[in-house]
Amino acid sequence: MSPDSVRKQIMDLIDRLLIASISVKQFTPAIRTVEGGAIQIGGRPGTAIAMRDIAYEDIYRELDSHDAYHVKLVDGGLLLFQYSFRPDRSLAQHRLAYFPSPVLPTVEEAPTLYEKDELYGDITARRLVRFPVRFDYAPDETVDVLHPASHMTLGQYESCRIPVAGPIGPSSFGMFIIRNFYFRAYKKYKNNFDRRPVQIDRTETISANERRVTHIVHGL
Numbered sequence: 136m137s138p139d140s141v142r143k144q145i146m147d148l149i150d151r152l153l154i155a156s157i158s159v160k161q162f163t164p165a166i167r168t169v170e171g172g173a174i175q176i177g178g179r180p181g182t183a184i185a186m187r188d189i190a191y192e193d194i195y196r197e198l199d200s201h202d203a204y205h206v207k208l209v210d211g212g213l214l215l216f217q218y219s220f221r222p223d224r225s226l227a228q229h230r231l232a233y234f235p236s237p238v239l240p241t242v243e244e245a246p247t248l249y250e251k252d253e254l255y256g257d258i259t260a261r262r263l264v265r266f267p268v269r270f271d272y273a274p275d276e277t278v279d280v281l282h283p284a285s286h287m288t289l290g291q292y293e294s295c296r297i298p299v300a301g302p303i304g305p306s307s308f309g310m311f312i313i314r315n316f317y318f319r320a321y322k323k324y325k326n327n328f329d330r331r332p333v334q335i336d337r338t339e340t341i342s343a344n345e346r347r348v349t350h351i352v353h354g355l
Contacts (some may be wrong), residue, residue, distance in 0.1 A: 136336055138176060140335045141305060141335070142176055143333040145164050145176075145205070145216050156254075158206050158208060159245075161207070164216055173220060174224065175217075177215070177218060198215075203215075204234070212233060212316070213234040213235075216305050229271070229303065230270075232268070235265035235267065235316070253319065255319065258319075266291075270288075280345055285299040298341055298349075300351065301341065303353050
């Protein structure tokens with residue numbers, strides 16, 4: 136996994152979301168070199184806001200109002216991509232997050248969402264419970280099983296750290312969200328979404344003990 140391949144995957148994913156009309160607002164992920172030669176991608180202010188101990192509705196509102204995300208989806212869901220690389224271009228950490236809107240936009244705000252039931256009927260169902268999903272890679276904070284180097288967190292639960300086989304590429308994360316939470320749109324634009332992304336080498340960081348508990352094995 137390199138800075139160039141990560142940025143290319145993010146841009147490729149955004150293009151696919153635009154083709155499928157799922158993205159309604161997007162920002163090109165910034166890539167910058169910081170003091171000491173480390174490289175950061177996607178340095179928007181979302182992380183600090185998202186980790187505060189306040190109501191989820193307030194977290195979402197701040198992210199949305201400050202454009203602290205990289206992609207805004209048709210139902211208000213927000214995608215964030217943040218990667219940090221060491222001076223030798225090896226991956227130091229990442230945070231990938233999906234923040235669904237706790238309240239769907241109105242018909243006036245997003246008419247397409249309600250007009251195209253064949254695409255978005257599964258998104259607008261009243262029975263849905265919307266919750267954030269986050270994939271973190273933080274090898275310097277690893278505690279075997281309790282805090283896996285790569286892990287998934289559901290619903291902002293502080294101690295929810297489901298082990299993941301290794302760090303996640305942007306395409307793998309994005310398609311996890313689209314396939315599971317926007318399935319009708321995925322199915323209609325399957326050929327677009329299933330095209331092979333820019334190659335990113337996979338690295339496994341999961342420990343033997345973490346393999347013994349329920350864990351996630353990610354795709355490309």
